Amino acid sequence: MKKILWLALGVALGFVVAHQVNQTAxxxxxxxxxxxRTKGFTESIVDGYRERESELRxxxxxxGEALSSTSK
Known part of the structure; x- marks a missing residue:
């Protein structure tokens, strides 16, 4: 329980600091x-996933075609 409290405190402190930093230009x-950068990274991951998915399909x-032609 103590670890969860420290985690929550750290997250809350992080949000407060980020809010203060965001106040400056x-x-x-x-x-x-x-x-x-995060959006670019995410788009790269999604593109790679879709490309690999299409290759696997x-x-x-x-x-599937090879199996169906040999079973006939």
Missing amino acids: EGRRFFSDLDK AVLGDA
Whole structure:
């Protein structure tokens, strides 16, 4: 229980500090840059996932066709 209290306190303190930093022009610039980088990273992950998913679906489709043609 004590660890959860420390975790909650740390999260709350982090939000307070982030809010204070965001009040300055440099802080807003920092968070804006961080947001852009995070979105870019997330988009890269999603693109890679979709590309790999389409590759796997193509392979599974080819395997399914091969199995159905050999069973006839």
